[in-house]
Amino acid sequence: MTLVCEYCEKNFSTKYVLKNHQKSAKYCLKYQKKDVEEFHNCSNCGKKFTRKDTLKTHTKTCKMTDINKKLKIKHIKEIKNIKKEYEKRIIKQKDEYEDLYTQKKKYESRIEQYEKRITKQKDEYEELDTQKKQYESRIEQYESRIEQYESRIEQYESRIQNYELKIDKLQEYIKELAEKAIEKPTQQVVKTTTNNTTNNVLKLSPLNLDKEDFSAKIEECYDIEYFLKGKRGVAEFTKDKLLTDEKGKARYICVDPARHIFKYVDENGETHRDVKASKLTSKVTPNIVNKAGKIALKERENKENYKQTVDQITDIFFDIKELDTNPDKLGIELSKITCI
Numbered sequence: 001m002t003l004v005c006e007y008c009e010k011n012f013s014t015k016y017v018l019k020n021h022q023k024s025a026k027y028c029l030k031y032q033k034k035d036v037e038e039f040h041n042c043s044n045c046g047k048k049f050t051r052k053d054t055l056k057t058h059t060k061t062c063k064m065t066d067i068n069k070k071l072k073i074k075h076i077k078e079i080k081n082i083k084k085e086y087e088k089r090i091i092k093q094k095d096e097y098e099d100l101y102t103q104k105k106k107y108e109s110r111i112e113q114y115e116k117r118i119t120k121q122k123d124e125y126e127e128l129d130t131q132k133k134q135y136e137s138r139i140e141q142y143e144s145r146i147e148q149y150e151s152r153i154e155q156y157e158s159r160i161q162n163y164e165l166k167i168d169k170l171q172e173y174i175k176e177l178a179e180k181a182i183e184k185p186t187q188q189v190v191k192t193t194t195n196n197t198t199n200n201v202l203k204l205s206p207l208n209l210d211k212e213d214f215s216a217k218i219e220e221c222y223d224i225e226y227f228l229k230g231k232r233g234v235a236e237f238t239k240d241k242l243l244t245d246e247k248g249k250a251r252y253i254c255v256d257p258a259r260h261i262f263k264y265v266d267e268n269g270e271t272h273r274d275v276k277a278s279k280l281t282s283k284v285t286p287n288i289v290n291k292a293g294k295i296a297l298k299e300r301e302n303k304e305n306y307k308q309t310v311d312q313i314t315d316i317f318f319d320i321k322e323l324d325t326n327p328d329k330l331g332i333e334l335s336k337i338t339c340i
Helices: 015-024 026-031 052-061 064-181 183-202 215-221 231-242 278-301 310-325 328-337
Strands: 253-256 261-265 271-275
Touching: 015 026, 064 310, 215 231, 215 278, 231 278, 231 310, 231 328, 261 328, 271 278, 278 310, 278 328, 310 328
Parallel strands: none
Antiparallel strands: 253 261, 261 271
């Protein structure tokens, strides 16, 4: 007995085969307008089957089976090679990690040393800060003293000016009396003195205070030996290093110690007066005070070579710094050692 499929009109011998055909045959399912359900795929070639027994039959004759076996063997070899390579990398990374761990330990010990240094430096800084505060309090005391001294100095200067005016008047009066008493001998003495002064001035080595720059010479030659002598040392340094040429010839002299009048000759042979050494001190004083400050700071920091106490160094510096406000004092000191 032959059975015909009502959808695709294909012949079958039994009902069982017909029903399986109507449930699984793709082309028949399309005639039935039903969705094709794919349950089984070939692992070798990827072909799809609706029935398991059909898949088994296909697997026996699938051409891709041998190819897949060869590929699997190849993949296994590749996997083994990759595994060996990764094992080598792991060993290398392990060694690198051990090196890094060793370096880490070294850096940790260094960090501990630096932390100890930092703690020590912090303690030193606190000690220095305490010393700084002490010095600041001392400086305030010295500044208050300086203000008192400056006020006294102003009073003394006003008195000195008054005395100088009186002295000038007395000298003029004495001169008039002397001229009246012995006119001829006096004229000869005055003439002789004037000639001697003129000759000494003409013998001076050239100096031009308008163009001269003493800063480099002061920075190079003004040292601790001159510093320790205070204002007197400033005057000696000025005479030795600034007002004397390379041959030891004077460039600047005091011609009237009583009134602190100085003279010098420029490069053109013209004679100039410098009353109370005002021109000279304006050139010299700021640079010397600045260098004295550097020397004082260096001596205070150099604890091993202390021959003087901090207070003594500070007193000497402020003695020199007084020349900033009273430059005439340098002229007084110079008049003692540059007088003809």
